[in-house]
Amino acid sequence: xxxxxLIDGHEYPLxxxxxxxxxxxxxxxxxxxxxxxxxxxxxxxxxxxIGLVRAYYARYDDSPPMRALVKLVRRELGDDKGNSxxxxxLFPDGPGKQASLLAGxxxxxxxx
Numbered sequence: 001x002x003x004x005x006l007i008d009g010h011e012y013p014l015x016x017x018x019x020x021x022x023x024x025x026x027x028x029x030x031x032x033x034x035x036x037x038x039x040x041x042x043x044x045x046x047x048x049x050i051g052l053v054r055a056y057y058a059r060y061d062d063s064p065p066m067r068a069l070v071k072l073v074r075r076e077l078g079d080d081k082g083n084s085x086x087x088x089x090l091f092p093d094g095p096g097k098q099a100s101l102l103a104g105x106x107x108x109x110x111x112x
Contacts, residue, residue, distance in 0.1 A: 007033050015094040019100070019107050025059065026104030034102050038093065045081075046090055046102070052076055063100040063108040 005012040007029050013021040020026060031050060035042045052072050058063045064072060066084065074082020087095035096108045 005030075005033065015106075017107050018055075020104040023104055023106075026054075030104055031102045037093050038089075038098060038101070040098075042102075048077060049073060049087065049090060049095075049099050050103045053099045053105065057103070057105050063103075063105045064096060066094075066096045069096055069099070 002016045003018070005014065007027075010025075010027070010029075012030055012072070015021050020030065026105055030089045032042065035046070040046065042052055048088070049069075053064060056062075069087065070082055070084055072082075073087065080086070084095070087099075091098035100106065100108055
């Protein structure tokens with residue numbers, strides 16, 4: 001463990017890479033705090049993808065790799081949003097990596 005965030009009186013232990021250690025600790029306050037840290041202003045589009053990433057994790061017990069994330073977004077939100085260009089506009093430091101971070105999930109294995 002490398003850091004413990006204190007947000008609104010709740011502790012959020014992070015791993016060495018800065019990801020939430022316990023996914024059940026996740027909250028919207030955590031996401032808002034981490035987004036500010038990442039210099040992202042969250043809009044509805046971000047929250048939609050974060051929700052999809054969390055649902056993927058709940059089903060597969062793993063953070064989605066990029067290809068799976070694109071397919072998931074395409075299926076749930078349509079062809080205009082289901083592409084890497086759209087996802088990089090939302091999460092410029094890497095959609096899989098940043099969306100998982102904000103969703104309180106482990107870093108995807110495929111991300112460096």
